[in-house]
Amino acid sequence: MAMVELRDVRKVYDDGFEALRGVDLDIEQGEILALLGPNGAGKTTLISTICGLVMPGGGSLTVGGHDVVHDYRAARQLIGLVPQEVSLEPFEKVINTVRLSRGLFGKPKDDALIEDILRRLSLWDKRNSPVRALSGGMKRRVLIAKALSHEPEVLFLDEPTAGVDVELRRDMWEIVADLKARGVTIILTTHYIEEAEAIADRIGVINRGEILLVEEKASLMKRLGRKELRIELSEPVDTVPAALADRELRLEDDGRVLVYDYDTAAERTGLARLMSELSDAGLQVRDVDTRKSTLEDIFVDLVAQQEEEDAA
Numbered sequence: 312m313a314m315v316e317l318r319d320v321r322k323v324y325d326d327g328f329e330a331l332r333g334v335d336l337d338i339e340q341g342e343i344l345a346l347l348g349p350n351g352a353g354k355t356t357l358i359s360t361i362c363g364l365v366m367p368g369g370g371s372l373t374v375g376g377h378d379v380v381h382d383y384r385a386a387r388q389l390i391g392l393v394p395q396e397v398s399l400e401p402f403e404k405v406i407n408t409v410r411l412s413r414g415l416f417g418k419p420k421d422d423a424l425i426e427d428i429l430r431r432l433s434l435w436d437k438r439n440s441p442v443r444a445l446s447g448g449m450k451r452r453v454l455i456a457k458a459l460s461h462e463p464e465v466l467f468l469d470e471p472t473a474g475v476d477v478e479l480r481r482d483m484w485e486i487v488a489d490l491k492a493r494g495v496t497i498i499l500t501t502h503y504i505e506e507a508e509a510i511a512d513r514i515g516v517i518n519r520g521e522i523l524l525v526e527e528k529a530s531l532m533k534r535l536g537r538k539e540l541r542i543e544l545s546e547p548v549d550t551v552p553a554a555l556a557d558r559e560l561r562l563e564d565d566g567r568v569l570v571y572d573y574d575t576a577a578e579r580t581g582l583a584r585l586m587s588e589l590s591d592a593g594l595q596v597r598d599v600d601t602r603k604s605t606l607e608d609i610f611v612d613l614v615a616q617q618e619e620e621d622a623a
């Protein structure tokens with residue numbers, strides 16, 4: 312059984328807005344899943360539903376085998392949530408606010424554990440500062456410390472690096488990697504494709520309340536390993552010359568550009584031979600250019616495809 316299991320999860324808000332439209336998702340123990348999606352895609356709704364903060368309108372959700380609705384307390388014990396918005400007690404000392412979070416889960420006092428968490432998050436030196444005296448980045452770390460205080464097995468991070476500087480973003484990625492090494496299952500939402508690329512084991516794309524794709528990052532990256540060679544001809548042609556028919560070239564730009572797709576990881580890309588075949592066919596090359604598909608292209612294609620399907 313997966314650590315987190317969602318089956319046909321639906322959510323319609325009171326105003327009739329359909330925020331989740333039948334989500335199926337399995338998240339395995341110890342993995343990092345990045346949920347990527349544009350504003351309003353349903354990422355926060357999805358996380359909040361798994362964490363029991365938003366009631367699902369249908370379907371089933373379990374965490375560690377516990378039903379999130381019917382066995383809420385047991386499921387919630389396993390979950391740490393780092394919310395998108397900073398919501399902290401401003402006058403409380405850092406260490407107390409983290410201790411308090413642990414207490415709220417009914418866990419016994421454990422100063423050694425709290426010290427370990429604060430040290431890992433580089434907050435130990437600030438432990439006696441009131442929260443309001445911390446920088447925005449430090450406050451985010453306190454949110455993580457609070458979420459870890461009751462030793463959750465599954466950690467949800469809702470846009471952990473929205474609006475933070477590059478340095479803090481990299482720190483966050485390290486913190487996430489360290490948690491994974493400790494066996495924590497991590498689900499994070501993000502707008503940043505490079506963030507998903509940097510830290511996720513699997514990447515899910517969500518738009519308009521639907522999961523459009525969930526795939527191992529490695530296999531996604533393989534698909535991204537394809538490159539396009541764009542060959543600009545001195546004179547436009549009407550058709551691809553017969554001698555080049557086997558090459559599966561595409562003609563674009565009113566016959567001015569020949570496009571050749573190839574795999575950058577392949578032993579032989581066939582580029583050198585292609586160039587000599589072009590010259591044998593009497594085609595003069597004016598310029599060449601290459602283009603690599605990115606996760607962003609895949610993402611944009613998926614979203615556009617869904618919009619077409621919705622419109623149909």
Ligand SMILES: Nc1ncnc2c1ncn2[C@@H]1O[C@H](COP(=O)(O)OP(=O)(O)OP(=O)(O)O)[C@@H](O)[C@H]1O
Binds near residue numbers: 348354356
């Ligand atoms: N309480 C609510 N009542 C009505 N509609 C809501 C409510 N909460 C969220 N929505 C709507 O549901 C949709 C999904 O919102 P959600 O916050 O889950 O998206 P998101 O993917 O997290 O977006 P963002 O990246 O902007 O945080 C949005 O259109 C939002 O306006």
